[in-house]
Amino acid sequence: MTEEAREQSFARYLAAKKTVAAYGLSEKFEEVYVQAVCVGYPRVSGVVPDVSIGQGGSMATQQPPVADEQSAEEIIWRVQTVLPVQYRARLASRLRELQKAVQEEELDGGGIAVGSLHNFVELLKAHPALRYPAVSVTPDRNIYASWKSGADRVFSIHFLPDGKVRFVIFRPNDKHPGQAIRLSGTATVDVIIGVAAPHGVLAWASE
Amino acid sequence: MKGDVIPDPDHVARHCKTTTAPDGEIQATAFMLREGEQSLSVNWLEELRCSDRTSEVRALQDLYTRKMTRVGAGARIAILNVRILRTKVASESSDRRLLRVLHDPEPDDSSHSGIYEIPYDDDLVAELIAQVVLENHPARA
Numbered sequence: 001m002t003e004e005a006r007e008q009s010f011a012r013y014l015a016a017k018k019t020v021a022a023y024g025l026s027e028k029f030e031e032v033y034v035q036a037v038c039v040g041y042p043r044v045s046g047v048v049p050d051v052s053i054g055q056g057g058s059m060a061t062q063q064p065p066v067a068d069e070q071s072a073e074e075i076i077w078r079v080q081t082v083l084p085v086q087y088r089a090r091l092a093s094r095l096r097e098l099q100k101a102v103q104e105e106e107l108d109g110g111g112i113a114v115g116s117l118h119n120f121v122e123l124l125k126a127h128p129a130l131r132y133p134a135v136s137v138t139p140d141r142n143i144y145a146s147w148k149s150g151a152d153r154v155f156s157i158h159f160l161p162d163g164k165v166r167f168v169i170f171r172p173n174d175k176h177p178g179q180a181i182r183l184s185g186t187a188t189v190d191v192i193i194g195v196a197a198p199h200g201v202l203a204w205a206s207e
Numbered sequence: 208m209k210g211d212v213i214p215d216p217d218h219v220a221r222h223c224k225t226t227t228a229p230d231g232e233i234q235a236t237a238f239m240l241r242e243g244e245q246s247l248s249v250n251w252l253e254e255l256r257c258s259d260r261t262s263e264v265r266a267l268q269d270l271y272t273r274k275m276t277r278v279g280a281g282a283r284i285a286i287l288n289v290r291i292l293r294t295k296v297a298s299e300s301s302d303r304r305l306l307r308v309l310h311d312p313e314p315d316d317s318s319h320s321g322i323y324e325i326p327y328d329d330d331l332v333a334e335l336i337a338q339v340v341l342e343n344h345p346a347r348a
Contacts, residue, residue, distance in 0.1 A: 139240065166330050182300075
């Protein structure tokens with residue numbers, strides 16, 4: 001199986017597992033999934049003789065519950081489809097490396113903070129002109145993205161899991177050559193670009 | 208001795224996890240505190256009493272291997288000069304912050320030290336520190 005096929009298979013597995021869990025049938029999931037894969041079904045639909053769906057409603061009228069939690073792996077998978085084609089494969093690869101490194105280096109085996117990762121991806125999705133950033137992970141396992149062009153052009157965002165961000169901006173002082181303006185603060189992920197743009201960060205952070 | 212001020216001409220080394228050094232380039236995240244931490248752990252290079260930088264780096268790599276459960280393949284060592292570090296932060300942070308670099312020996316790590324007064328909830332100081340990294344070496348031999 002190729003790497004790409006393996007990833008697609010894993011994504012189908014995660015999606016199927018979530019769907020099955022939403023109906024409270026996770027105990028039988030592995031059995032159901034293996035049966036479905038063995039007979040070549042493209043995805044799990046829940047049609048297996050000894051498994052019933054729902055609690056009395058029919059599939060035609062019942063809406064599946066919306067899953068409110070995504071795993072880091074699901075979000076990273078989504079990067080490959082929703083972000084700009086110029087860097088999405090590279091970013092997904094980088095995020096997978098980071099997730100693996102966090103799991104290996106942290107004593108409890110936990111990964112990147114899912115809320116932080118989600119907010120990071122949403123920001124890139126909302127602002128497709130942003131360039132590929134340097135991505136690292138803070139000691140609290142949050143995503144930290146930096147766009148830099150020399151020591152006096154820095155724009156960094158620290159994505160907190162609750163939708164807030166901390167940011168740092170260094171930019172040249174146009175009226176005083178050789179001097180820099182440095183500021184930092186807090187905002188929310190939905191407004192941070194609007195807050196930072198007047199400081200000229202998009203000159204080096206975007207295409 | 209614990210609490211001794213590390214002299215300005217001396218150097219400290221910071222172990223930077225793989226997650227803080229994409230493609231080997233050390234980021235500000237290497238100099239951020241975890242919630243509740245009072246200081247950033249470093250090692251006082253001159254206290255290692257090695258003859259040159261190569262020996263110091265080797266001594267640090269051995270130390271990390273001994274002390275840590277796992278040293279990441281992409282982990283790095285950032286070397287900082289105390290004077291440059293303190294001057295940079297004092298002159299360019301908004302509150303003219305004075306960092307203190309103090310010896311904090313541990314039973315199995317006599318060169319262990321700490322950088323104090325780094326704020327937890329403002330990443331600007333960490334960005335400034337990242338700009339004065341003098342040398343960048345692999346943390347694993």
